Amino acid sequence: MSDFSGLSALLLNCSLKTSAKESHTRRLLARVAGVMEAEGVPAEILHVLDHHVAFGMVEDATEHGADRDDWPMIQEKVMAADILVIGTPIWLGVKSSVATLAIERLYASSGHTNDKGQWLYYGKTGGCVITGNEDGVKACSKEILYGLQHIGYMIPPQADCGWIGEAGPGPSYGDVVEGADVPAGYDNEFTNRNATYMAWNLMHTAAMLRDSGGIPAEGNTSHGWRDGSNAADLEPEPVV
Amino acid sequence: MSDFSGLSALLLNCSLKTSAKESHTRRLLARVAGVMEAEGVPAEILHVLDHHVAFGMVEDATEHGADRDDWPMIQEKVMAADILVIGTPIWLGVKSSVATLAIERLYASSGHTNDKGQWLYYGKTGGCVITGNEDGVKACSKEILYGLQHIGYMIPPQADCGWIGEAGPGPSYGDVVEGADVPAGYDNEFTNRNATYMAWNLMHTAAMLRDSGGIPAEGNTSHGWRDGSNAADLEPEPVV
């Protein structure tokens, strides 16, 4: 049996709904969080629009003239969690403005290093959850997962899950559909399977990183990368 | 010191150049491979257009009427390697047709499972190398890394590297530039640093997976995902 002791997860719901309970994305996030909780991993779902997150490539916008900025509180939760999941609805085929904002704010701190001298988020693992009524799960996932790995997160296999309906407008995830036994998408085997894969792979990867004390600090620190084997010292011949 | 014994890497060069030696992407792949070799990890660069890879979502096109298909030989190398790197040039801001073809062919085998019942590529790790003269490293990387994680590869942090010049046409990576001391891009600290990070993070992740015997087979097998904690059994309330 896997040992997930000491691990925790933060799931950021980047829905455009001002009220968390109206969010469809929250429903699928709840399943992923539910698997984690069932395995003893505390998993908090935070509805970003319950807070006031300022725009800007800054760590704390109140130091740059903003009246209010709740991001530093969210950033603390990000840093305390081993696992980060970004949840977003799809609009026009892409992730929400709120998801884009959250990733920008994560990025604004990415110049800092962890205690090994690696980029700040090294040693953590991340994934994403996408819902829409039409199209775009993979398009959103690839942007989010790329962003997370770029700033230091390890991305397990099948680290995303999502639900969309058939081409065109229609019910969103969890909507009650007249004549149907279950809300839209709730019995979709593919979505449920992928949500399960994702939850477990994030926990397995977080456990692996915990056991290794993160990623070894060789070849990947901003100050030490030229000390060992490195690309700068391996100049290939010019193209002829 | 890290122990990378027993690991190996395959780097697929998906250049559009029919001759490997004219490829700019090969130059940057050579740096990444060089770091791996220096650490005792055999790293083969395979120029895809040296071979005849058939189109089609099939494992072996000769079983579907094609005269020739070299992919099965390449697939064997993929399966033998712990680390896979896709190298591609950028054209019109996206990855090459050859890179797209290679990923399609990897995908065609992805329905198989490994000996734990997980998708075929579980337990391996992947990254990518991008070169162009203008723009599009991240656009190519996110498509390639997404595809690799979707079929089972673990993606380490900063698993991509690339080089492009300033906006507009100009020299490609490794071109001799009149009046310059070094070929284009060869002294770019950012590119060299990222190539180093990438090579090391792939080796660290491959070692971690080797030591763990891959990813534990709980919650992520096609036949067993409903046996433990799973999303299907955690139906949230409908949206109101």
Place this chain on the structure above:
Amino acid sequence: MSDFSGLSALLLNCSLKTSAKESHTRRLLARVAGVMEAEGVPAEILHVLDHHVAFGMVEDATEHGADRDDWPMIQEKVMAADILVIGTPIWLGVKSSVATLAIERLYASSGHTNDKGQWLYYGKTGGCVITGNEDGVKACSKEILYGLQHIGYMIPPQADCGWIGEAGPGPSYGDVVEGADVPAGYDNEFTNRNATYMAWNLMHTAAMLRDSGGIPAEGNTSHGWRDGSNAADLEPEPVV
């Protein structure tokens, strides 16, 4: 000589800078607007973060509980203009949260129809301007141009322009660079040429649409598309 009389343009600067004068994107937008103004086409640059635009897939967030929402004022300007340009910086390879928000808000009104029964933005033309210091012009452009054409805008050839520096961190567009004769990017022929192409192609297309009274209302209205030749009546054979 082309006749651009009666045309006007709106350029939305979706910079993350709270102060318009600190925006690099504004500098390139100013060049595009400058070409239009020189040809007698009024071109307003609006700095989105000078206003308070609410989140949500709604036309006016104040009708849904928000204290304030300046989008309806911006939407009026959008509807009054023949040409719309979205300007955005690049962060992590993608368009800004502010650009994503602006497009969401445009989309929220897209269910309305114009006086011909076509989607609201039919008869208008759009483009985009991108700046960053590293990589991602085309990745941002394709998302923005796709969104605009999806809601009704005509996209001329070469409807985008941008500037980025060489791979890695460096000066942003318009930054004063020690030892250089001009600010970063100001003398980039490729950027200047594309900004010129874009400005002119938007004006030519807007003039063409003005002269044609928009796009003829045949085959493209939500209520009348089944009345003439249409795809629903042309069922192909099933796949065998």
Place this chain on the structure above:
Amino acid sequence: MSDFSGLSALLLNCSLKTSAKESHTRRLLARVAGVMEAEGVPAEILHVLDHHVAFGMVEDATEHGADRDDWPMIQEKVMAADILVIGTPIWLGVKSSVATLAIERLYASSGHTNDKGQWLYYGKTGGCVITGNEDGVKACSKEILYGLQHIGYMIPPQADCGWIGEAGPGPSYGDVVEGADVPAGYDNEFTNRNATYMAWNLMHTAAMLRDSGGIPAEGNTSHGWRDGSNAADLEPEPVV
């Protein structure tokens, strides 16, 4: 009534199926072509894999050592047509290798100019058709439409159409589904409506361009763009 006389269309089917009749994408292309034909616009569907198209950023690969290259024949058809439609299946969320190859080959000729001195494809209009069983219509469309506008095509509003099923594996477009009255997707109103919009908007735009003699050659020629109002002469102040 619109006058579409003298116009013609080419639809490139970039399916991975070696046999045209097994292609699902062909079914939806046939509907778009059918609308055009019904309006008197000849519309040829060309199955790319019926031909041997060489890899490479070249106009004719036989001049660079290839035994055979059918692209020059296809390029002639592209140049003879007013309307170009790229049809592609979705694999792993992105367009096919064949579609990527076709666009690379279009790009290889894009340095030539038309008789006005504009880029070669100026004066033409383009769109795309996407089918899959799961997800990715918009992701494919935005890449294809971006590529087309970048090399000179005018993109009308709603220039794409597509069909996908619900999240997860399932029937492809046109598959006979047991118990269903019609093949998969054939009665999808959204797909049929968008296919109709697309066909008509391409014809309207082509007619508009035909009537205007293409796009006026002011501000958008490689040799003359600095002669009139242009971005290079409008240097903005540096950023402070």
